Amino acid sequence: SYGLTQPPSVSVSPGQTVSITCSGDNLGHRNPCWYQQKPGQSPVVVIFEGTRRPSGIPERFSGSSSENTATLTISGTQAVDEADYYCQAWDTTTHVFGTGTKVTVL
Amino acid sequence: EVQLVQSGAEVRRPGESLKISCEGSGYRFTNYWIGWVRQMPGKGLEWMGMIFPEDSDARYSPSFKGQVTMSADKSLSTAYLQWTTLTASDTAMYYCARRLEPGYFFEYWGQGTLVTVSS
Numbered sequence: 001s002y003g004l005t006q007p008p009s010v011s012v013s014p015g016q017t018v019s020i021t022c023s024g025d026n027l028g029h030r031n032p033c034w035y036q037q038k039p040g041q042s043p044v045v046v047i048f049e050g051t052r053r054p055s056g057i058p059e060r061f062s063g064s065s066s067e068n069t070a071t072l073t074i075s076g077t078q079a080v081d082e083a084d085y086y087c088q089a090w091d092t093t094t095h096v097f098g099t100g101t102k103v104t105v106l
Numbered sequence: 107e108v109q110l111v112q113s114g115a116e117v118r119r120p121g122e123s124l125k126i127s128c129e130g131s132g133y134r135f136t137n138y139w140i141g142w143v144r145q146m147p148g149k150g151l152e153w154m155g156m157i158f159p160e161d162s163d164a165r166y167s168p169s170f171k172g173q174v175t176m177s178a179d180k181s182l183s184t185a186y187l188q189w190t191t192l193t194a195s196d197t198a199m200y201y202c203a204r205r206l207e208p209g210y211f212f213e214y215w216g217q218g219t220l221v222t223v224s225s
Contacts, residue, residue, distance in 0.1 A: 001168060031210035035151070042201055042215040043143075043151065054213070086151050090210035094167055095141065100150040 002091040004098035011104040012077045020101045022070045022087030030089035032070035034063060038083045046085075047072060079105050108132040110140075110202055110216035117222045118192050125188035126219045128202030135183035136160040139205040141212055142176060142187050146198040156205065157185055192223045 004024040012018035032050050035043035047063035060075045082105045087098035113127040141156035155166035159178040178185045200219050203212035
């Protein structure tokens with residue numbers, strides 16, 4: 001079955017830039033998106049179709065993708081960005097979530 | 107305003123059955139896929155499947171096929187997720203979410219229903 005791999009955790013200092021990768025076969029062609037989930041809350045999409053940002057999501061969130069990798073970048077990271085982040089892709093007939101990455105703002 | 111409101115937390119014993127719900131409002135319920143996502147305690151998100159309320163076309167993740175049943179009642183704008191025989195491993199938070207159409211991600215999410223299965 002199709003799988004998406006993310007690093008378990010990353011840390012970043014306030015104001016710095018952090019990037020999270022998501023790896024999967026042919027991911028760049030599978031409409032990757034990213035969700036942010038804070039403790040006790042439902043997920044919120046922050047990037048869709050690889051690079052697009054929904055209205056209401058701060059400009060510091062950006063996305064990119066290549067053949068087998070999607071990347072979420074948070075520029076000028078703020079304390080409120082501390083959360084779990086999940087990538088997700090569409091695999092023919094199923095949606096697949098990545099393993100998740102915990103972002104800690106030190 | 108689009109809203110998905112899920113039924114409240116449930117506690118069941120192993121072997122029991124359960125049906126949880128997700129009511130949509132603020133949009134045409136029949137026109138959008140509703141997905142279900144499991145999150146076990148301290149773990150990540152798992153896509154279980156989705157249903158198209160207009161015709162109740164249901165698609166299941168291979169991991170969940172045969173383990174749960176998805177249904178929908180158009181007249182009530184409500185989607186359901188049900189189990190016939192619960193086990194302790196079904197203990198989790200379950201989210202419903204509306205998929206963007208056309209699109210490949212879930213733009214609106216319910217608040218989640220916590221299911222606890224314990225003897």
